[in-house]
Amino acid sequence: MKRKLSMMKKNLFKTMLSVAISLILLISILPLPVKGESVITPKNEMRAAWIATVQNIDMKPGMNVAQYTAWVRQTLDQLKANKFNAVIYQVKPTNDALYPSKLAPWSSYITGGKQGKNPGYDPLLIMLNEAHNRGMELHAWINPYRVTMPGESLASLASNNVARTNPSWVVKYGKQYYLNPGLPEVQNYLISTVKELVANYDIDAVHMDDYFYPYKIKNEVFPDQAAFKKYGTSFKKVDDWRRDNVNQLVKKIYSSIKTTKSDVQFGISPFGVWRNQSTDPTGSNTRASVTNYDDLYADTRQWIKDGSIDYITPQIYWSKTLSVAKYSTLLDWWSNEVETYANVHPVNLFIGVADYKVGLDSDKAWKNKMELPNQVIANRANKIAMGQMHFSLRSIQKNLLGYATILKQQLYNYTALTPATSWNNADQPLEPTSVQANKVANGMKLVIQDQNNIQPRKYVIYRFEGNEVGSYQNPRNIVDVVYNSKGNTVFLDMSANPNKQYTYGITSLSATGVESMDAYVVEVGSN
Structure with a gap:
């Protein structure tokens, strides 16, 4: 019928x-939230888990296709049972790939061997198909500029890595190598890698995290003076030129994604503080030692203004009581940014939460099993934030203090749809x-x-x-x-x-x- x-x-x-009944039931099992906070389970909410492959944080190396497939299925079954609805899978941890690419070598993190070694299967395709089989989104996580991890040499890279075929594109800062963000040919290369990824896979989003210009090293200058002299003539300050380099890359990646597949989202997960109020009156009431704008040359506000992202996930990896950077202070600040500056089209605000700190951090607030669940409750009460992304898989699986059980039983107890991008x-x-x-x-x-x-x-x-x-x-x-x-x-x-x-x-x-x-x-x- x-x-x-x-x-x-x-x-x-x-x-x-x-x-009303749901609210009564939830209140009966949850600690009383602070004034104004809501515990009503939303119908639309991002509940994503980052799966970090760099240095094999969340994925062990050397699995054959049967072992890898079994691991993927077990992992996704667990997340699905916990009512997660998306995975953020790191497919380009350095200048490499966890899928067959004509532009980047095979990642060493899949085989455990030398970079460039073919595992004999397509890790991304298996993860993608298994996620979709469970109704879960897959966001392909890339790290654009990073070439090596600390202490690795260029000689350790595959011979077809562009860092070796085009050594003039590479700079060394500290103990790592990076592609120089100030070179147009680097930007063009990075855009082509994203286009290849989007064209070849039925992914739901491309995701970038907080690694733009590298975190500053005391008494060491990032070696891009020659590029600035050649390409930065319209800028008085190198800092402004660097920020523009990142802005241009973000804009061009967004445009490339939309011209390839218009419905694929582009999201970025930056460091949690744009600028401190002491530096800029429009910044947050925080005292962070690092900021996006001044240290990473990532002007996150500009991306919201330009409409060059579909979602932004600030990594608010601090407790609700940490005086220098309170969770609630930053949640409110980012919400105001999205409300105020999303001029071209709306931008979904998700929050990056620090599962990895539960039970382990020097901040005693993380010894409380309710710290992270209460952050989820605060996100819901906020009304602008549309969910959260959890860093990372292994912390969810370890479930220290039983925090993930609280999420499952009290907050993620019903299925939620991922938020729309109707623009x-x-x-x-x-x-x-x-x-x-x-x-x-x-x-x-x-x-x-x-x-x-x-x-x-x-x-x-x-x-x-x-x-x-x-x-x-x-x-x-x-x-x-x-x-x-x-x-x-x-x-x-x-x-x-x-x-x-x-x-x-x-x-x-x-x-x-x-x-x-x-x-x-x-x-x-x-x-």
Whole structure:
């Protein structure tokens, strides 16, 4: 039996009652939040885990294809069970690749051998397919300028690494080598690597973190004076030229992504402080020893103004009580930036949270298992922040003090949709053409068919007990999110009781996360 239901025609009383009950239940198990903070589980929230491959932080080297695939599946199953909806997978940790590339050598972090050694399989493709099989987004994480880690020589790099074929592109600062951000040929090369990545893989986003110009080393000058003399003639100060180099790269990468695949997002996760108020009255009320603007030459505000990013994830890796850089102070500052300066198009604000500090940091606040969960609660109360990204996988898995269990049981207890980027395309998709629902031995089987000209990217599976449709705004009614499988998508609801009657509502999500107005409604089960 099929019924179409407009999602705009919902029972307001049922929705309010359901939300009130959820709030009461959550308050009963959570510590009392500070004044004004909310614990209502949002329907749309980024819940991402960084998977760091550099120096094999989160991934061991030397796995064959069977071992790697098993590790990926186990990892993603755990994250899925914890209601995470995205992974930020580091595919270019240095000037290398965890996928077959014509522009960069194979990363040594996949094989554990010399850079350039082929592992015999495509790590990115396996991770991507397995993530999508679980309804999870994959953001491909790149580090553009970094060539080596400390102490590594250029001779240790593969012979086809551009740092070796074009040594004039490279500078040494401290114990590391970098591509010189001030060279146009370096910018062109980096843009081409992103274009190759986006063209060849069905990724949901390209992600850059906080490594732009390297963190400053005392009494050492970054060696780009020759490039400044040649290319920086329109700038009086080298600092302004450096910032412009990064701004131009960000703009050009954004443009390259959009011309290749317009729906693929571009996000950046910068260091948590733009500038201190003591330096700039519009900066944050912090006393950070490092800032984006002055030390890393990353003018994060300008990217928000230019509309050259889709999301920004400041790494607010400090506690709510640290006097020099309070979490809440920075959460409010970044929220104000996004509200004030997103002139070209909106920018989603996610927060980078420091799972790696739980139970381990010298700041005693991190000895409290509620420090990080309370930061998630603060993000929700803030209303501008649309979720968080957790650094990193191994800390989530270690679950020190049981903090990740608290997240799972009390805050990530329902499925959430990743926030939309409607400014890339606001068109609302149509609901599926048809859905067949049948009881099977281990649950309920849904076959979703779509013959619409414009295919949705995902479907949202809502489930209601009995033969009545409930609220589409309450996340407790979301069973799962599934990627469209070429118009014929099969979903097995193993959490359903075969002896019960259910009403399913299936909506479509566009490639930019816009949900259909209508749901395809189907009843299945006993009675």
